[in-house]
Amino acid sequence: MKENNKCREGGYNCVVCIKQVPDTKKVTGEAMKADGTINRAALPAIFNPEDRNALEAALSVKERYGGTVTAIAMGLPAACEILREALMCGADKAYLVTDRKAAGSDTLATSYILSCAVKRFKPDLVFCGRQAIDGDTAQTGPQIAEKLDYAAVTYLEKIDMDGDYAVVTRDIGTGVETDKVKLPALFTVTEKAGELRPFNVRRVMKYKDAELKGVAEAEAAGDGAAVIGQLSCDDIGAVTERCGFAGSPTNVAKIVSVVLAGGDYKEVPPTDEGIAGLVAELVADHTIG
Amino acid sequence: MSENLNRGEVWVFAEQEDGKLSDVPRELLGKGRELADTLGVKLAAVLMGDKVECLAKELFEAGADKVHLVEDSELKVFRGKAYRHAFVELIKECQPQIVIFGATHMGRDLAPAVASALGCGLTADCTDLQIGDYTDKKCACQGGEPKVVKNVLQQIRPAFGGNIIATIVNPYNWPQMATVREGVMKPLEVVPGRTGELVKHDSKLAGVEIPVEVLEIVRRHSSINLKGSRIIVAGGAGVGSKENFKLLHDLADALGGAVGGSRAAVDLGYCEHERQIGQTGVTVRPALFISCGISGAVQHLAGMQDSAKIIAINTDKDAPIFKVAHYGIVGDLNVVIPKMIKAIKG
Numbered sequence: 001m002k003e004n005n006k007c008r009e010g011g012y013n014c015v016v017c018i019k020q021v022p023d024t025k026k027v028t029g030e031a032m033k034a035d036g037t038i039n040r041a042a043l044p045a046i047f048n049p050e051d052r053n054a055l056e057a058a059l060s061v062k063e064r065y066g067g068t069v070t071a072i073a074m075g076l077p078a079a080c081e082i083l084r085e086a087l088m089c090g091a092d093k094a095y096l097v098t099d100r101k102a103a104g105s106d107t108l109a110t111s112y113i114l115s116c117a118v119k120r121f122k123p124d125l126v127f128c129g130r131q132a133i134d135g136d137t138a139q140t141g142p143q144i145a146e147k148l149d150y151a152a153v154t155y156l157e158k159i160d161m162d163g164d165y166a167v168v169t170r171d172i173g174t175g176v177e178t179d180k181v182k183l184p185a186l187f188t189v190t191e192k193a194g195e196l197r198p199f200n201v202r203r204v205m206k207y208k209d210a211e212l213k214g215v216a217e218a219e220a221a222g223d224g225a226a227v228i229g230q231l232s233c234d235d236i237g238a239v240t241e242r243c244g245f246a247g248s249p250t251n252v253a254k255i256v257s258v259v260l261a262g263g264d265y266k267e268v269p270p271t272d273e274g275i276a277g278l279v280a281e282l283v284a285d286h287t288i289g
Numbered sequence: 290m291s292e293n294l295n296r297g298e299v300w301v302f303a304e305q306e307d308g309k310l311s312d313v314p315r316e317l318l319g320k321g322r323e324l325a326d327t328l329g330v331k332l333a334a335v336l337m338g339d340k341v342e343c344l345a346k347e348l349f350e351a352g353a354d355k356v357h358l359v360e361d362s363e364l365k366v367f368r369g370k371a372y373r374h375a376f377v378e379l380i381k382e383c384q385p386q387i388v389i390f391g392a393t394h395m396g397r398d399l400a401p402a403v404a405s406a407l408g409c410g411l412t413a414d415c416t417d418l419q420i421g422d423y424t425d426k427k428c429a430c431q432g433g434e435p436k437v438v439k440n441v442l443q444q445i446r447p448a449f450g451g452n453i454i455a456t457i458v459n460p461y462n463w464p465q466m467a468t469v470r471e472g473v474m475k476p477l478e479v480v481p482g483r484t485g486e487l488v489k490h491d492s493k494l495a496g497v498e499i500p501v502e503v504l505e506i507v508r509r510h511s512s513i514n515l516k517g518s519r520i521i522v523a524g525g526a527g528v529g530s531k532e533n534f535k536l537l538h539d540l541a542d543a544l545g546g547a548v549g550g551s552r553a554a555v556d557l558g559y560c561e562h563e564r565q566i567g568q569t570g571v572t573v574r575p576a577l578f579i580s581c582g583i584s585g586a587v588q589h590l591a592g593m594q595d596s597a598k599i600i601a602i603n604t605d606k607d608a609p610i611f612k613v614a615h616y617g618i619v620g621d622l623n624v625v626i627p628k629m630i631k632a633i634k635g
Contacts, residue, residue, distance in 0.1 A: 022449075024449050025450060025588075106410065107401070108409075111405060133450060134449060135448060136413065136414060136448070137401075137413035138397050138401070139401035139413055140401075141401075142369070142398060142401040142405070143401045143404070146401075146402045146405035151500035152370070152402065154369070154397065154398040155394055167504075171394065172367075172506070173393055174306060174394075174508055175506055175508035176506075176509075177506045177507075178503075178504040179502065180501070181500060181501050182501070185500070248410075249410030249459045249461065250410035250412060250457050250458070251423075251425075251457065251459070253443065253456040254455070254456040255454070256453065256454050257452065258447070258451065258452055258453060265611070265614060265616075265617065266615065267617045267618075268616050270618050270619065270621070270625050270628075271628075272631075272632075274618070275618070275628045275629050275632050276628075278629075279632040279633055280632075282598070287577050287598055
C-alpha cells in the first residue's frame with residue numbers, strides 16, 4: 001500500500017552510493033604480511049555494512065511512495081558483486097564507475113567523481129552509508145552533497161516523505177533531532193535505519209549473473225535488463241585533474257602496523273592472597289583509595 | 290584548490306549546543322596550543338551560534354589567544370549548510386593555516402563540507418597531530434631532488450579497522466584540516482581570568498537559503514560519564530550475561546568508578562550503548578582500567594590502551610588484552626571480582 005496522501009506524482013528518484021570493502025573485522029594473523037602490512041587480498045570483500053542500511057532506506061521510500069532506486073558503486077569490476085546484490089534486493093538499476101583515472105582518490109576526489117555520476121541521474125534523494133569500514137572517514141557523503149549543493153543530513157535513522165520535503169530523524173550524538181528537509185537531499189545512513197531486506201527469489205534468478213556492459217549498451221537493453229552499466233570518468237564528465245592522485249590533496253606519509261605493547265607486565269594469581277596483594281599495591285601507589 | 294598559506298593562525302572549532310561548550314573545544318585547545326607554539330602563531334577558537342559571546346571567556350581561560358565570533362539567529366541550532374557557509378567565508382577572510390574540529394557528530398558533518406567547498410584535504414578521526422617536515426619523494430621519481438615541505442601538519446590516525454596507524458599530510462593545500470577523536474587530546478589547566486582578543490565577524494548568511502528546518506531536538510540525559518571517571522571497570526562478551534554485569538557495577542561502586550563495555554557487550558545487550566569503549570564508542574584513559582572478560586580486539590584497545598594502569602581478567606591466557614595490560618589475572622571473573630571487592634572493602 002502506498003502512502004498516497006503524501007505521494008507525489010512519479011514518486012521519488014533515489015540513488016544509493018555503495019562500496020565494496022575488505023572485511024576489516026576479519027584481520028587476523030594470516031591477513032598480515034611479514035613486513036607488518038595488510039594483505040588485502042586475504043580478506044573477504046563485502047558490501048559495506050552501513051551502505052546496506054542506505055539501500056534499505058531507499059527501497060523503503062520506493063515501496064511506500066513509488067519511484068526508482070539506482071545503485072552506484074565506484075571501484076574495480078569485482079565490485080559488480082555488491083551491485084548484483086543490490087539488484088537482487090530490489091534496486092532497479094546498477095552502475096559501476098570504474099576508471100584507471102580514479103585510482104588513488106582520497107575522499108575529496110572520490111566525492112567529486114561520485115557527484116558527477118550522481119548528477120547524471122538527477123535524483124530527488126541520495127543515500128550513502130554513514131561511513132565505510134576500511135577508511136571510517138564518514139566524509140564522502142557530506143562532500144558529495146556539498147558538490148551538488150543538495151541539502152545534507154548525516155546520521156539518518158528514519159525517513160518519511162511529505163511532497164517536496166523529507167521529514168527525518170537523525171542522531172546528533174547528544175540526542176536525536178527531527179528535521180524537515182527540502183529536496184533534493186543527501187542522507188548518510190546509520191544501522192538504525194534498518195537491516196537490508198533479504199534477496200527476492202525471483203530477482204536472484206534474474207540478476208545473479210548480471211553482466212557489466214558499456215553504459216550505452218546497458219541502457220539500450222531497457223528497464224529491468226540483467227546488466228550493470230559501466231561508467232568511465234569521461235562518461236560522467238569528471239575532469240582528469242580532479243580525479244585520482246591528481247585530485248587528492250592528502251598524501252599518506254607513513255603507515256605503521258599496530259603493535260600491542262603494554263608496560264611492565266605482572267601476572268597475578270587468581271587467589272585471595274594474589275588479589276589482596278594487587279589491591280594493596282594499587283592503594284600504596286594511590287591509584288585507588 | 291586553495292594555495293599554500295603556511296603562515297596563518299591555528300584554529301579550533303568551539304562547538305556549542307544550547308549555549309554550552311562540551312569538553313571537546315577544551316581538548317582541541319590543548320593540542321592546538323602545542324601546534325601554535327611550535328609554529329609561533331596565534332591559537333584561535335571559532336565560536337558560532339546565537340548569543341554565545343559569553344562563552345568566549347571560557348575559551349580564553351582554556352588556552353585560546355583569540356576568539357573569532359560569528360553570531361546569527363540562523364546559527365542558533367547546528368544546521369550543516371548555514372555553519373558551512375559561515376565557516377567557509379571566515380576561512381577565506383582570515384586564512385588560517387590549520388583548522389581542527391572534534392570528531393563529534395557535528396564536527397564530522399561540518400568539516401567534510403567545509404573541506405569540499407574549499408577543495409582542501411581533510412583527515413578524519415585523528416588520534417594525534419604533530420608539526421614536522423614532509424619529504425615528497427614523487428619529485429625524485431621525476432628526476433629531481435626529493436622536495437621537503439617544512440612545518441606540515443602530520444595527521445595521525447588509525448585506519449583499516451584500527452589495524453594500522455597512518456600519518457597523513459596535505460602539504461600543498463591550505464588550510465590543513467583534521468577532525469580529532471573525542472577524549473584523546475588533553476585539555477590545559479583552566480587559567481581563571483586569562484583573556485584574549487575577541488573578533489566579531491558577519492555571518493554572511495543574508496540571502497542564503499538553508500534547506501533544513503529543525504523541528505525538534507530531544508537530548509539524551511545520560512548519567513553515564515566514562516570520560517570523566519578516574520576508574521573504569523569494563524566488561525566484554527566473556528561476562529556471559531546481563532545479570533553477571535551487575536558484578537562489574539558492584540566492583541565499580543566499591544572503587545567509586547564507572548562501568549563500560551566492549552562493542553560485543555553492547556551488541557549482546559549486556560550494557561547500554563553509551564557505555565561502549567573503543568573505536569566506535571568513547572576513548573578513555575583513566576588512572577585505572579579493569580578489563581573483565583574482554584578479549585581485546587584492536588578496535589576496543591584503541592579506546593582504552595592509554596589508561597595509566599590496566600588490569601585484565603580473562604580465562605583465556607592468550608587473549609590479546611594481556612598484551613596491553615600491566616596486571617593480568619587468568620581466571621574466572623565471577624570468582625576474581627568478588628575477591629577484589631572483598632580485598633578493597635577489607
